[in-house]
Amino acid sequence: MSTTIDEATATASNTPCCSLTAGPIGAAQAERLAEMLKALADPTRLRLLSHITAQGCQEVCDCDLTEELGITQPTVSHHMKKLVDAGLITREQRGRWAHYSVVPEAFDQLRNFLDLS
Amino acid sequence: MSTTIDEATATASNTPCCSLTAGPIGAAQAERLAEMLKALADPTRLRLLSHITAQGCQEVCDCDLTEELGITQPTVSHHMKKLVDAGLITREQRGRWAHYSVVPEAFDQLRNFLDLS
DNA sequence: ATCTTACATTGACGGTCATCAATGTGTCAG
DNA sequence: CTGACACATTGATGACCGTCAATGTAAGAT
Numbered sequence: 001m002s003t004t005i006d007e008a009t010a011t012a013s014n015t016p017c018c019s020l021t022a023g024p025i026g027a028a029q030a031e032r033l034a035e036m037l038k039a040l041a042d043p044t045r046l047r048l049l050s051h052i053t054a055q056g057c058q059e060v061c062d063c064d065l066t067e068e069l070g071i072t073q074p075t076v077s078h079h080m081k082k083l084v085d086a087g088l089i090t091r092e093q094r095g096r097w098a099h100y101s102v103v104p105e106a107f108d109q110l111r112n113f114l115d116l117s
Numbered sequence: 118m119s120t121t122i123d124e125a126t127a128t129a130s131n132t133p134c135c136s137l138t139a140g141p142i143g144a145a146q147a148e149r150l151a152e153m154l155k156a157l158a159d160p161t162r163l164r165l166l167s168h169i170t171a172q173g174c175q176e177v178c179d180c181d182l183t184e185e186l187g188i189t190q191p192t193v194s195h196h197m198k199k200l201v202d203a204g205l206i207t208r209e210q211r212g213r214w215a216h217y218s219v220v221p222e223a224f225d226q227l228r229n230f231l232d233l234s
Numbered sequence: 235a236t237c238t239t240a241c242a243t244t245g246a247c248g249g250t251c252a253t254c255a256a257t258g259t260g261t262c263a264g
Numbered sequence: 265c266t267g268a269c270a271c272a273t274t275g276a277t278g279a280c281c282g283t284c285a286a287t288g289t290a291a292g293a294t
Contacts, residue, residue: 020170020224024185030160030167037158042282043147046154050147053137053233062241068141075283077242096240096291104233107137111228116170116221159252179271192253194272213261213270 019115033113036106039086044071045079052089052100061097136232150230153223156203161188162196169206169217178214 025033040046047069052060062076069076080100083089088106092099142150157163164186169177179193186193197217200206205223209216 041154
């Protein structure tokens with residue numbers, strides 16, 4: 001469970017070039033990319049993500065997100081876990097609060113893949 | 118049903134800038150982006166897409182994709198429809214064969230959104 | 235020690251999805 | 265006209281997902 005982040009970042013840096021124009025991709029790579037995209041492919045998670053990136057990865061506690069999106073706290077917790085497991089954001093527990101920050105490498109990898117050049 | 122492509126391309130060009138760093142996004146925009154991402158968030162569809170882009174949008178018939186991915190023809194047809202409905206690719210029927218090509222604007226929009234700068 | 239706060243976990247429910255076999259539809263060849 | 269081909273559609277099945285209420289857990293405050 002705790003190795004998902006490491007795996008994601010590791011595979012992200014291991015991938016040399018994975019553009020859509022570089023020929024057909026294999027089943028394994030498709031599976032990995034689909035996992036990241038699946039984590040993104042939800043309106044609520046996109047909004048949660050945008051709230052994190054908008055605040056410059058500063059103090060972001062789940063209670064604020066709960067109020068602003070109109071969803072319950074377990075739902076926020078569930079979505080955050082999905083984003084973390086996909087390697088898109090990281091979670092750092094400081095005292096009682098959880099601080100989230102994005103993983104730029106993951107987004108680089110996705111943008112790289114979606115690049116038709 | 119047939120207006121999905123027009124809608125997708127229209128909204129794609131209507132969006133001025135939708136980067137993740139440009140502050141929290143609204144529910145409507147999140148919904149639209151999630152639809153495109155959901156179409157991408159499947160291993161089989163990613164592989165199908167890579168086969169189209171790899172051949173430079175040339176002669177691509179579903180039967181070839183069926184053999185190479187090891188899935189049945191209805192499944193290929195189903196996935197292709199999803200990609201077309203999401204506005205990621207277009208379909209042109211020439212005679213008996215269907216020719217597919219990517220919609221660069223859709224990918225530009227996604228890359229733009231995933232850009233942390 | 236007790237209470238509050240911040241978040242995780244569990245269990246359940248309704249909805250959506252990927253896949254296939256079977257069948258339908260339209261197109262070209264002989 | 266008939267048969268073969270390329271693809272769409274339908275219906276069914278098993279799996280997964282988003283959401284919530286209820287409950288658990290761990291840390292700080294009093």
